[in-house]
Amino acid sequence: MRYLFDHSTVHRIQAGTEITNVAEQRALEKAGFTREGVLRGAGFRAGKWHDGVRYSFLRSDLPDPERP
DSSP states (O other), X not given: OHHHHHTXXXXXXXXXXXXXXXXXXXXXHHTTOEEXXXXXXXXXXXXXXXXXXXXXXXXXXXXXXXXX
């Protein structure tokens, strides 16, 4: 993500997953993303509506490269 922020004007990265996909949620959190909330009825799959989880990473979330 450092490369993207260093070489563009991007301010925010968003990611989302189904609420039942715990492995992806852990991976996003490990990568530094912040869980913003649950999106009720956000996706339709297998004949049913499913809730989703939204994550974000802001430019200000990057660690300061000057700090050890």
